Amino acid sequence: MSLKESLTAERIRxxxxxxxxxxxxxxxxxxLKALFHQIMEDEELRDAIHGEVxxxxxxxxxxxxxxxxxxxxxxxxxxxxxxxxxxxxxxxIETIEVKSIPDIEHALASLLVQYEDVE
Numbered sequence: 001m002s003l004k005e006s007l008t009a010e011r012i013r014x015x016x017x018x019x020x021x022x023x024x025x026x027x028x029x030x031x032l033k034a035l036f037h038q039i040m041e042d043e044e045l046r047d048a049i050h051g052e053v054x055x056x057x058x059x060x061x062x063x064x065x066x067x068x069x070x071x072x073x074x075x076x077x078x079x080x081x082x083x084x085x086x087x088x089x090x091x092x093i094e095t096i097e098v099k100s101i102p103d104i105e106h107a108l109a110s111l112l113v114q115y116e117d118v119e
Contacts (some may be wrong), residue, residue: 016100028077029058029102034069036060049112064107066115071104081107 036055039045051064058080059072068084079102085092096107 011098017100025073025075025077028073028079031119032060032071035095035101035104050116064112067111069108069111079104083111
């Protein structure tokens with residue numbers, strides 16, 4: 001990525017973060033729900049995820065096997081992303097800071113690639 005592209009991307013992230021601060025819950029939830037529908041309507045994407053995708057209340061859950069990913073919206077309209085590394089004895093829950101749907105999409109892609117071959 002060139003400096004120009006990085007600068008543009010950072011400006012977009014900053015703008016989205018500022019917008020997120022002012023966003024009500026309903027708008028953020030609609031964006032998360034749209035992401036869910038985008039996944040569900042794209043058969044190739046669903047197959048690439050290799051797992052279950054559900055929308056439970058204000059939480060999008062993706063379970064590709066070795067991890068369980070949860071993207072959620074709180075009452076202030078802020079997005080949150082956690083993932084659980086599954087283990088029968090000592091599961092680990094990690095948090096990834098996200099401010100926008102593109103942040104969530106980037107984190108999801110990264111996690112899915114990172115854990116796609118882990119059993």
